[in-house]
Amino acid sequence: MKLISKISIGLATSSFLIFVGCSTAQPTISEESLGLRKVDLYSEDKVIPDETKYSKAAPSTSKTIDRAFQDAPPMIPHDVDGMLPITVNNNQCISCHTPGVAESFGALPYPKSHTINFRPDTSLTKNGDIVKNGKIVKNTSTEKMDYVTINEMHKLSNSRFNCSQCHAPQSEGELVGNTFTPDYTSKDGAKKSSWTGTSLTEGLDTLME
Numbered sequence: 001m002k003l004i005s006k007i008s009i010g011l012a013t014s015s016f017l018i019f020v021g022c023s024t025a026q027p028t029i030s031e032e033s034l035g036l037r038k039v040d041l042y043s044e045d046k047v048i049p050d051e052t053k054y055s056k057a058a059p060s061t062s063k064t065i066d067r068a069f070q071d072a073p074p075m076i077p078h079d080v081d082g083m084l085p086i087t088v089n090n091n092q093c094i095s096c097h098t099p100g101v102a103e104s105f106g107a108l109p110y111p112k113s114h115t116i117n118f119r120p121d122t123s124l125t126k127n128g129d130i131v132k133n134g135k136i137v138k139n140t141s142t143e144k145m146d147y148v149t150i151n152e153m154h155k156l157s158n159s160r161f162n163c164s165q166c167h168a169p170q171s172e173g174e175l176v177g178n179t180f181t182p183d184y185t186s187k188d189g190a191k192k193s194s195w196t197g198t199s200l201t202e203g204l205d206t207l208m209e
């Protein structure tokens with residue numbers, strides 16, 4: 001009995017000492033570990049950013065990159081050298097990604113959403129009133145339903161012409177690890193958009209012909 005209580009007192013004292021020891025030691029954080037730069041804060045010239053390495057694989061030889069989440073705009077997996085910037089007279093993306101042509105290159109055609117104009121017809125009256133879809137809109141920040149439109153163009157909508165506004169090439173550099181795992185709502189969500197003409201217009205009463 002005596003022995004047991006001596007041992008327990010001993011244990012209690014040593015854990016107390018360990019506890020005190022831990023709480024008094026000041027944790028140190030090195031400057032090198034503070035950010036992504038990996039060098040101390042005084043050595044600007046030693047900061048070497050990770051190299052940007054876009055894919056050099058030509059279209060039809062690259063491997064598509066899994067989508068970041070369901071219906072995310074896919075990253076461009078192939079070389080875009082000589083294709084950017086996109087101009088009014090030079091949009092090479094269309095020459096390979098237009099439905100009907102894309103399949104022969106082994107590329108996905110741009111999806112249904114890209115042939116829909118979500119923008120209302122907008123004009124100004126002589127008096128300076130804003131007209132959206134035939135209705136005078138006094139306050140464009142509140143009368144939202146008056147200027148929502150879903151207009152099937154049967155061709156690429158001008159609002160999608162500048163592909164690189166949403167689709168970007170992916171650098172292969174490894175600056176920061178990524179532990180995010182997407183939870184796709186459709187079975188082939190990693191490789192394919194699930195948006196269809198119907199799911200885009202469901203529940204909306206502003207459909208135009």
Ligand code: HEC
Pocket residue numbers: 058059060061062063064065073074075076077078080083084092093094095096097105106107108163164167191
């Ligand atoms: C010469 C034909 C060609 C041109 C030009 C081209 N692409 Fe591609 N693109 C492809 C092919 C083929 C693939 C499929 C991957 C592969 O086989 O390399 C692809 C894949 C893609 C993907 C990935 C789609 C997915 O399934 O994840 C995107 C996004 C893309 N291209 C966008 C563009 C953009 C934007 C441009 C213009 C800057 C462009 N492409 C120009 C042929 C082309």
Ligand code: HEC
Pocket residue numbers: 071072073074093094097108109110111112113114156159160161162163164165166167191192193194195
């Ligand atoms: C305003 C942003 C935007 C622009 C501009 C845009 N895209 Fe997209 N793109 C998206 C989004 C978002 C998706 C995925 C969801 C969907 O289907 O709309 C997508 C999907 C795609 C896909 C995958 C289709 C599939 O079936 O999975 C291709 C290919 C593509 N776009 C090509 C293009 C090309 C080529 C252009 C230029 C002519 C272009 N996009 C312009 C946003 C854009």
